[in-house]
Amino acid sequence: MSVANPSRDDFASMLEESFTAGHSGEGQVVRGTITAIEKDMAIIDVGLKVEGRVPLKEFGAKGKESSLKVGDTVEVYVERIENALGEAMLSREKARREESWVRLEEKFTKGERVEGVIFNQVKGGFTVDLDGAVAFLPRSQVDIRPIRDVTPLMHNPQPFEILKMDRRRGNIVVSRRTVLEESRAEQRSEIVQNLEEGQVVEGVVKNITDYGAFVDLGGIDGLLHVTDMAWRRVNHPTEILNIGQTVKVQIIRINQETHRISLGMKQLESDPWSDIGTKFPIGKKIKGTVTNITDYGAFVELEPGIEGLIHVSEMSWTKKNVHPGKILSTTQEVDVVVLEVDPAKRRISLGLKQTLENPWEAFARNHPVGSQVEGEVKNKTEFGLFIGLEGDVDGMVHLSDLDWTRPGEQVIEEYNRGDMVKAQVLDVDIEKERISLGIKQLARDTVGEAANSGELRKNAVVTCEVIGVKDGGLDVRLVDSGIETFIKRSDLSRDRDEQRPERFTVGQKVDARVIAFDKKTRKLQVSIKALEIAEEKEAVAQYGSTDSGASLGDILGAALKKQGN
Numbered sequence: 267m268s269v270a271n272p273s274r275d276d277f278a279s280m281l282e283e284s285f286t287a288g289h290s291g292e293g294q295v296v297r298g299t300i301t302a303i304e305k306d307m308a309i310i311d312v313g314l315k316v317e318g319r320v321p322l323k324e325f326g327a328k329g330k331e332s333s334l335k336v337g338d339t340v341e342v343y344v345e346r347i348e349n350a351l352g353e354a355m356l357s358r359e360k361a362r363r364e365e366s367w368v369r370l371e372e373k374f375t376k377g378e379r380v381e382g383v384i385f386n387q388v389k390g391g392f393t394v395d396l397d398g399a400v401a402f403l404p405r406s407q408v409d410i411r412p413i414r415d416v417t418p419l420m421h422n423p424q425p426f427e428i429l430k431m432d433r434r435r436g437n438i439v440v441s442r443r444t445v446l447e448e449s450r451a452e453q454r455s456e457i458v459q460n461l462e463e464g465q466v467v468e469g470v471v472k473n474i475t476d477y478g479a480f481v482d483l484g485g486i487d488g489l490l491h492v493t494d495m496a497w498r499r500v501n502h503p504t505e506i507l508n509i510g511q512t513v514k515v516q517i518i519r520i521n522q523e524t525h526r527i528s529l530g531m532k533q534l535e536s537d538p539w540s541d542i543g544t545k546f547p548i549g550k551k552i553k554g555t556v557t558n559i560t561d562y563g564a565f566v567e568l569e570p571g572i573e574g575l576i577h578v579s580e581m582s583w584t585k586k587n588v589h590p591g592k593i594l595s596t597t598q599e600v601d602v603v604v605l606e607v608d609p610a611k612r613r614i615s616l617g618l619k620q621t622l623e624n625p626w627e628a629f630a631r632n633h634p635v636g637s638q639v640e641g642e643v644k645n646k647t648e649f650g651l652f653i654g655l656e657g658d659v660d661g662m663v664h665l666s667d668l669d670w671t672r673p674g675e676q677v678i679e680e681y682n683r684g685d686m687v688k689a690q691v692l693d694v695d696i697e698k699e700r701i702s703l704g705i706k707q708l709a710r711d712t713v714g715e716a717a718n719s720g721e722l723r724k725n726a727v728v729t730c731e732v733i734g735v736k737d738g739g740l741d742v743r744l745v746d747s748g749i750e751t752f753i754k755r756s757d758l759s760r761d762r763d764e765q766r767p768e769r770f771t772v773g774q775k776v777d778a779r780v781i782a783f784d785k786k787t788r789k790l791q792v793s794i795k796a797l798e799i800a801e802e803k804e805a806v807a808q809y810g811s812t813d814s815g816a817s818l819g820d821i822l823g824a825a826l827k828k829q830g831n
Contacts, residue, residue, distance in 0.1 A: 296344055298313070298342050299339055301336065303322070308321075308334060318344075341365070363398045363399050370399055370431065380427075382397070390405060391407070392416065392420075394426060394440055400438070402440070403441070407443045426440040426441060427441050461517055467516075469488065470510065471513060472487060474504060478495075489527070489529060494518065497572075501558075514531075538571040543607055546568065551601060552601070554602055555597060555600075561578075561589065562590075563577045568614070573614070574613075574614030575615060581619060582618070583624060584659060601618075603616065625659045626657075629694060635694065637691050639688070639703070650663050650667075659699075661703040662703060663705050669705075670710075670788070671748075713790075715747065722790060725780060727797060728780060729744070729776075730742035730745065730777070742792070754793075758794050759795055778794045
């Protein structure tokens, strides 16, 4: 049996097998010894009968220089064996990365912090060397507050918290901010434990907003609300505080769960409301300064920390529905009267109009009932006239007080706004702020005089002058009193054929009998027919009582003849 000579290719294959057979270190991290250092390369023996070369820069952490010497033992990652040169392909970076990933995964599972070095800036954040493994630090996770310059933080070892790990993709995301927040929370908790409500401490004004100021109490901030800065009204914190100012404050409330602290400055001063009732008794007239004006009134500072409200209804006796800003202005000094004090609600009601005399009282004193006044017609309404009077008050003339005889609805049309009129004071109601006036009271009351004299008593005979002829009757005026009334068609004659208005003429005088008079409404009713019937009865009674033996016809004829005369 003979053995063929191997070819050159078979020999190369056999040689490769002799080098690689039994070398299971490929793809693993192994220990090796530095046998030489040439320029920027380290020659390492990893026990595979071959040596490998690793750049020196791979032995230093990112941003640091390495310090190696011959004989040092190092761990490297065996990628593969180079057949051609007979050298092993080694990597220190991959070895460190493998070591780091195992260590980091363990700490990530336990929730422990890791140490790293920020060594480069990339889009959206920075890269961090976690002892071989490269992690991403988002810009939002660098600090609690946004920082412009990160240079002081770079190349310095510091703690980080791993937020996310993906070994398959080789991604690690870390945060420096969460570490700072935890440290800060621990510090805040420790500081809060040493504080108690009611304690007086010093702090520095850190920030000012519209609603208050944040005060640094040495590692933790407290809120000093604008309402707790002073007993007086503070429109904006900058009126009494500046950023960087050291202030003494009292701790009002502490929330142990949220670590929120409420502070107060005014609590360090005596409460001006403690004896408010003694200082400002009801009815006292005092001077104050207008601090604020609203739609419903004006606030007046009576002394530091004490404000009262002048309601719009208490500003003027006569100016109704006027905005307070048209009566008062801020910083104006005014005299006011204390109307009400409520210490529990810390409210004081003030009056401005009470410092002046009630114009209705002044009017009543200067113009008693029955006196005559003169004024301008301010307004006409469906129920009367409003007249402007002395003292900027108005009086009203009701429709029924415009004229003695004519309807008010008719008479009011003769008046216009701006007319000057005279009237008589009928009544003054100070409490209701009402003045009643009458215009007709200044003229002669012929109706009243006639009624009082008995001229208008029922069954009285009156002489009337025809002033109008209408289909339904006659408009007449009493000759003696001038009272006007209307005689209906049915009352013009006892005889139906004579109940024709057209048989009368304007200016003609006729006698009639009063059949009704209402003193309240002043309505008068007269009748010619009633007078004829009454005279007939009288004639019958007169002639019928004689023994002359006259017939009924003679009696009626005599009665008619008498009426005709």
